[in-house]
Amino acid sequence: MHEYSLVRSMADQVEQHARAHSAASIRRIAVRIGALSGVEPELFATAFTLCREGVLAEAVLDIRRSEAVWACPRCSAAIPAGAVLRCAACEVPARLIAGDEIILEQIEMEVP
Amino acid sequence: MCETCGCGDPNKVSVEVHDRILSVNDRTAAHNREHLVEGGVFAVNLMGSPGAGKTAVLEATARSLAGRSRLGAIAGDLETERDADRLRAAGVPAAAITTGSACHLDAEMVHKSLHDFPWRDLDYLFVENVGNLVCPAIYDLGQAVNVVALSVTEGEDKPLKYPVMFRKADLVLLTKVDLLPHLDFRVDDVLDALARVMPRPEVLRVSARSGDGIPGWVAWVEGRRAAQAEAAPAPAHPHHRA
Numbered sequence: 001m002h003e004y005s006l007v008r009s010m011a012d013q014v015e016q017h018a019r020a021h022s023a024a025s026i027r028r029i030a031v032r033i034g035a036l037s038g039v040e041p042e043l044f045a046t047a048f049t050l051c052r053e054g055v056l057a058e059a060v061l062d063i064r065r066s067e068a069v070w071a072c073p074r075c076s077a078a079i080p081a082g083a084v085l086r087c088a089a090c091e092v093p094a095r096l097i098a099g100d101e102i103i104l105e106q107i108e109m110e111v112p
Numbered sequence: 113m114c115e116t117c118g119c120g121d122p123n124k125v126s127v128e129v130h131d132r133i134l135s136v137n138d139r140t141a142a143h144n145r146e147h148l149v150e151g152g153v154f155a156v157n158l159m160g161s162p163g164a165g166k167t168a169v170l171e172a173t174a175r176s177l178a179g180r181s182r183l184g185a186i187a188g189d190l191e192t193e194r195d196a197d198r199l200r201a202a203g204v205p206a207a208a209i210t211t212g213s214a215c216h217l218d219a220e221m222v223h224k225s226l227h228d229f230p231w232r233d234l235d236y237l238f239v240e241n242v243g244n245l246v247c248p249a250i251y252d253l254g255q256a257v258n259v260v261a262l263s264v265t266e267g268e269d270k271p272l273k274y275p276v277m278f279r280k281a282d283l284v285l286l287t288k289v290d291l292l293p294h295l296d297f298r299v300d301d302v303l304d305a306l307a308r309v310m311p312r313p314e315v316l317r318v319s320a321r322s323g324d325g326i327p328g329w330v331a332w333v334e335g336r337r338a339a340q341a342e343a344a345p346a347p348a349h350p351h352h353r354a
């Protein structure tokens with residue numbers, strides 16, 4: 001389970017932003033996790049509950065999910081999930097357009 | 113001022129960040145990569161399930177490249193130095209990273225272990241990751257290529273079950289192919305599964321035990337190393353002149 005170490009990295013990033021804004025507490029953290037990121041959102045949420053201390057004590061975690069989207073880099077035709085990852089018309093390998101994100105998107109904080 | 117919900121709370125600040133959560137790891141990986149490429153070292157991140165035959169492939173690789181190239185290895189395991197011991201016995205200088213409970217190697221672990229390792233003398237650095245088809249996939253270590261060992265005893269559907277790992281692979285080594293006559297494993301099925309998770313599926317069949325396919329794998333890694341050297345010529349090593 002690597003989610004705990006990811007949450008730890010995220011908490012470090014959030015705490016840095018909190019310090020930069022002299023925030024008293026963090027209200028909400030929004031992250032984006034893609035279906036092909038290798039991160040299990042439920043485990044990420046569970047791991048987060050273990051990190052809620054200090055400025056993060058009251059923080060709510062908002063996990064935004066994104067599906068895997070594959071497309072042809074040449075003609076932009078979508079390649080459906082589960083299909084061979086190649087554009088049959090252009091005969092080129094598909095490209096992942098979305099779905100591998102592990103991103104800290106937004107932080108809402110309380111400032112004095 | 114809160115811009116998210118428009119509540120007008122002057123004590124609420126919303127900050128757009130859009131930073132990769134792994135950005136610290138990615139920076140360390142980029143640092144590792146820069147030094148390895150600069151030193152003329154070709155780094156392979158070898159991943160796969162426990163028992164997929166990663167160490168055996170490296171032993172066979174060492175036999176095949178003996179006297180031709182200088183190999184080194186970093187072996188990650190939760191406990192013990194057994195893999196590193198096996199590689200040393202095969203003539204490969206090897207360092208062990210015992211991760212304790214961590215299920216993967218990260219760029220910082222590799223960075224630290226390189227500090228005490230004569231990596232500048234190498235042509236190839238093989239990083240044998242922790243046996244696991246899930247966690248290692250998301251951590252960039254600074255490698256030139258990702259190679260996944262998949263043994264024929266694991267089942268044809270593993271790529272569909274662990275798409276993240278296989279999507280990141282530059283090459284899949286189908287290992288233990290000497291066992292195929294004793295199994296119901298269908299190679300065509302695994303090739304089909306790989307084509308659905310890897311945009312550029314490259315697969316080589318090997319047996320570390322019989323040596324079948326090892327020359328093809330060694331040629332693949334030598335070709336990739338030559339391409340790296342061409343793209344970023346390393347300053348001449350004193351050893352190379354001998």
